[in-house]
Amino acid sequence: MSRDELLSMLESRGGGGKIVTGEELARALGVSRVAVWKAINALREDGYAIESVKARGYRFLSRNDVLSEASIRRGLKPRFPGGRIEVLKTIDSTNAFMKRMDLSAAEEWLVVVADGQTAGRGRKNRPFYSRPGEGLYMSLLLKPDLPPDETRFLTICAGLAVCGTLERVCRLESRIKWVNDVYCNGKKLCGILTEGAVSVEQQRMSHVVVGIGLNTGAVDEEVGDIATSVQQATGRRPDRSLLAAEILNRMESLCLELAGGHKKKLLDEYRDRQLVIGRTVQVMTGTETFRALATGIDDEGALIVENETGRIRLSAEEVSLKLN
Numbered sequence: 001m002s003r004d005e006l007l008s009m010l011e012s013r014g015g016g017g018k019i020v021t022g023e024e025l026a027r028a029l030g031v032s033r034v035a036v037w038k039a040i041n042a043l044r045e046d047g048y049a050i051e052s053v054k055a056r057g058y059r060f061l062s063r064n065d066v067l068s069e070a071s072i073r074r075g076l077k078p079r080f081p082g083g084r085i086e087v088l089k090t091i092d093s094t095n096a097f098m099k100r101m102d103l104s105a106a107e108e109w110l111v112v113v114a115d116g117q118t119a120g121r122g123r124k125n126r127p128f129y130s131r132p133g134e135g136l137y138m139s140l141l142l143k144p145d146l147p148p149d150e151t152r153f154l155t156i157c158a159g160l161a162v163c164g165t166l167e168r169v170c171r172l173e174s175r176i177k178w179v180n181d182v183y184c185n186g187k188k189l190c191g192i193l194t195e196g197a198v199s200v201e202q203q204r205m206s207h208v209v210v211g212i213g214l215n216t217g218a219v220d221e222e223v224g225d226i227a228t229s230v231q232q233a234t235g236r237r238p239d240r241s242l243l244a245a246e247i248l249n250r251m252e253s254l255c256l257e258l259a260g261g262h263k264k265k266l267l268d269e270y271r272d273r274q275l276v277i278g279r280t281v282q283v284m285t286g287t288e289t290f291r292a293l294a295t296g297i298d299d300e301g302a303l304i305v306e307n308e309t310g311r312i313r314l315s316a317e318e319v320s321l322k323l324n
């Protein structure tokens, strides 16, 4: 019996004021009543509100949304590389926090998660609204054997990991707006900021920090026109620890595919998830702004756009896009 199976059974059979007996849960999950009782106590320790109704069973009152190392670890696959997971209450930025560490000595798959950020940042140093309790703000340290211009594949992996997680955990369909934003219902749900350092002699990345900011609860009024959250899109607040664990599990599988040379498979999935292909976009490079039709993603992950001047290949580093 997994924790998720018990949770979804408790929610479906013991939610909305109904009572579910320990025996019914044990039978449905193929375990003993004692095992159910122990698992329910573990869920309570994680902050789930589950009422015991004397001699009758259990009533599920509310889902947990407490970020903790223990609850993230519980959702990780056994094969997840067992690095350090640091859960912070409030920090300026989880990426900045990680970059202040001695990353040459730190182990790969180090994870930093915060309940809120006071100076969350996005690409081009834009602020990323990070209200406490209302989002998942997470950074992950990777040490891939990649040349610098392939670092964007890690951003691609992160986008796919987030979309896959939203689909599986929240039953929410989302799309990727090249290169690093996840969208739902025309609004931004998640941003990804990938930063790294290069070993000059080897022309390989010495480390990469992948920062993921996913709106889960209330959305700031200031960005309400352009941003959305899981709660806004589904009507339910997700369990952020569960989301963090699932994103990490998926990242691990996707990074294995990347290391195994399966770029084409990753790119095909990335293309399938694209929001911009077939649409007119406004392209902003450092020096000019123009409109063009987005026609595809090439084998390096660059966006291909076309307009009256011809076919243009856009590399993520220098470009911002607006949907028209």
Ligand code: BTN
Pocket (backbone or CB within 6 Å): 092, 093, 094, 095, 096, 117, 119, 120, 121, 122, 123, 124, 128, 136, 137, 138, 139, 180, 190, 191, 192, 193, 211, 212, 213, 214
């Ligand atoms: C973007 O929208 O351009 C990217 C946003 C990335 C936000 C995440 S939240 C966790 C990590 N810490 C940060 O300061 N930024 C990233």
